[in-house]
Amino acid sequence: MTRNSKFILFFICLFLVSCARDAHLETPLERNNFEELTSYADVLSFVQKLDRRSEFITTDTLGISVEERIIPYMKISSGEFGEDRLNKLIVLLFAQQHGNEPSGKEAVLALARDFAEGKHTDLLEHLDILLVPQVNPDGAERHERRNADNVDLNRSHLILNAPETIALRNLFHTWEPYVTVDIHEYQPWTRSWIEKGYIRLFDEQYGLVTNLNTDETIRLFSEREFLPYAEREITGAGYTFHNYIVGSPDRIRYSTTSINDGRLGFGILSTFSLILEGKNARTPTEDLQRRTEAQQHALLTLLNFCKDKKADILSIVRSARRNLITMEDPEFVLTMGRQRDTSVLSIPVLEVVPVNDDYETGDTVIVDIENYYPLVVKEEVTTIPDAYLIPATEDRIIDLLEKHNILIKRLKEGDVYRGEYFIIRELRTIELEETEIIFSELRKEPAVHIARDGDVLVPTNQLHRLMLATALEPQSMHGLLQYNEFRHLQQTGRYPVVRIELSDVAGLVE
Numbered sequence: 001m002t003r004n005s006k007f008i009l010f011f012i013c014l015f016l017v018s019c020a021r022d023a024h025l026e027t028p029l030e031r032n033n034f035e036e037l038t039s040y041a042d043v044l045s046f047v048q049k050l051d052r053r054s055e056f057i058t059t060d061t062l063g064i065s066v067e068e069r070i071i072p073y074m075k076i077s078s079g080e081f082g083e084d085r086l087n088k089l090i091v092l093l094f095a096q097q098h099g100n101e102p103s104g105k106e107a108v109l110a111l112a113r114d115f116a117e118g119k120h121t122d123l124l125e126h127l128d129i130l131l132v133p134q135v136n137p138d139g140a141e142r143h144e145r146r147n148a149d150n151v152d153l154n155r156s157h158l159i160l161n162a163p164e165t166i167a168l169r170n171l172f173h174t175w176e177p178y179v180t181v182d183i184h185e186y187q188p189w190t191r192s193w194i195e196k197g198y199i200r201l202f203d204e205q206y207g208l209v210t211n212l213n214t215d216e217t218i219r220l221f222s223e224r225e226f227l228p229y230a231e232r233e234i235t236g237a238g239y240t241f242h243n244y245i246v247g248s249p250d251r252i253r254y255s256t257t258s259i260n261d262g263r264l265g266f267g268i269l270s271t272f273s274l275i276l277e278g279k280n281a282r283t284p285t286e287d288l289q290r291r292t293e294a295q296q297h298a299l300l301t302l303l304n305f306c307k308d309k310k311a312d313i314l315s316i317v318r319s320a321r322r323n324l325i326t327m328e329d330p331e332f333v334l335t336m337g338r339q340r341d342t343s344v345l346s347i348p349v350l351e352v353v354p355v356n357d358d359y360e361t362g363d364t365v366i367v368d369i370e371n372y373y374p375l376v377v378k379e380e381v382t383t384i385p386d387a388y389l390i391p392a393t394e395d396r397i398i399d400l401l402e403k404h405n406i407l408i409k410r411l412k413e414g415d416v417y418r419g420e421y422f423i424i425r426e427l428r429t430i431e432l433e434e435t436e437i438i439f440s441e442l443r444k445e446p447a448v449h450i451a452r453d454g455d456v457l458v459p460t461n462q463l464h465r466l467m468l469a470t471a472l473e474p475q476s477m478h479g480l481l482q483y484n485e486f487r488h489l490q491q492t493g494r495y496p497v498v499r500i501e502l503s504d505v506a507g508l509v510e
């Protein structure tokens with residue numbers, strides 16, 4: 001080789017190396033060597049860059065936060081997003097409702113980057129994916145759980161008291177995805193565990209729907225098909241995994257049955273809905289690379305499961321949603337409790353020795369937890385009527401239903417409806433799921449309601465059927481009556497919401 005051709009070769013190599021570098025896009029976290037969290041400004045510019053780089057990615061605005069930050073989301077599709085609903089499953093992944101749980105955001109950005117670089121094209125043959133890296137940018141900028149109005153966004157999905165959750169739920173209603181995953185981090189070092197000398201160590205936990213009113217087929221499918229798949233894939237990659245459990249060593253159960261959180265707020269709409277809980281750390285950036293990679297692997301596991309089981313999920317969710325509309329007088333569980341079964345929960349934990357305000361970690365040991373309450377059981381039940389009637393004076397309830405995209409019919413003065421009134425005799429607090437709920441002693445009496453202008457009729461044969469009963473039945477343990485925002489409902493006498501039977505021949509007089 002001549003001296004000249006050596007030079008030329010050298011420059012060609014240099015050019016190729018720089019091209020390769022340019023082709024690989026680092027996430028902001030990777031660029032910072034996993035030592036600094038991705039800021040809001042970097043989230044925004046990175047998702048815009050992905051949109052410019054990739055034909056698969058479209059970045060758009062989900063909504064505006066309390067402090068007026070634009071919340072971006074991405075649509076990932078190998079074709080026209082949402083156009084092929086017969087063959088493609090729409091999956092919604094959303095992270096960082098809690099601002100101090102950052103690894104989900106970092107994982108979602110890395111996942112989006114991989115799609116932009118042409119990885120996982122097999123998934124995109126079967127899935128259209130919605131990615132929200134950061135539902136709560138205001139909280140994230142302060143590294144705080146709640147939004148700038150001090151609202152916990154994962155306790156806001158029924159009462160919709162935050163612009164961030166309203167925006168997320170509007171995105172859901174635009175596409176009605178069959179699969180949703182709410183991405184979090186749990187705290188492994190809570191006091192009750194440290195006092196016993198342990199901290200928890202699962203890298204990843206997937207939580208399923210627990211509320212007994214959610215579709216049973218979806219519940220069983222999640223438990224029998226998804227959980228073993230997730231366990232195999234996640235532990236196979238060297239991470240520890242468990243079905244999401246909450247509580248102290250003195251009492252462990254699955255997480256809440258309330259539909260005010262993201263998992264059940266979407267689950268009650270007959271969605272294959274999950275919560276993912278990675279492991280948080282003592283500082284925002286401690287162990288951040290592993291935390292991010294574990295979350296990313298858990299999300300890829302879910303996406304691969306959706307690809308492998310696409311036909312099942314399409315058929316199960318489709319028929320569950322059809323049932324919501326066509327079922328006659330479905331049973332509705334007003335209150336549910338927890339019970340033990342005969343099993344003892346054996347889980348690995350890390351031994352810790354408290355040192356001043358901190359602790360030192362020791363060995364991994366297995367503990368047996370006997371106070372394990374894995375069962376959710378029915379207590380009070382009722383049936384769901386054909387419709388609820390809400391008087392115009394209950395404008396807060398009517399506003400809420402409209403925010404939920406629930407179909408309502410405004411009534412004309414003088415229309416007559418038959419059904420039942422609730423007469424609340426007494427309100428008392430009872431303890432369920434370790435929290436106090438307000439339980440109403442009531443009787444029902446026949447109602448002939450003559451409509452006033454502005455009253456609304458809410459037919460229950462819609463996607464929100466179970467959400468409606470949950471919200472509006474006064475004895476529902478997760479109903480509006482339980483919330484401070486609706487505390488005017490906490491009184492004896494006639495409850496404003498009326499049960500209406502339209503099937504009754506005399507029920508509807510137009």
Ligand SMILES: [Zn+2]
Binds near residue numbers: 098101184185
């Ligand atoms: Zn969380």
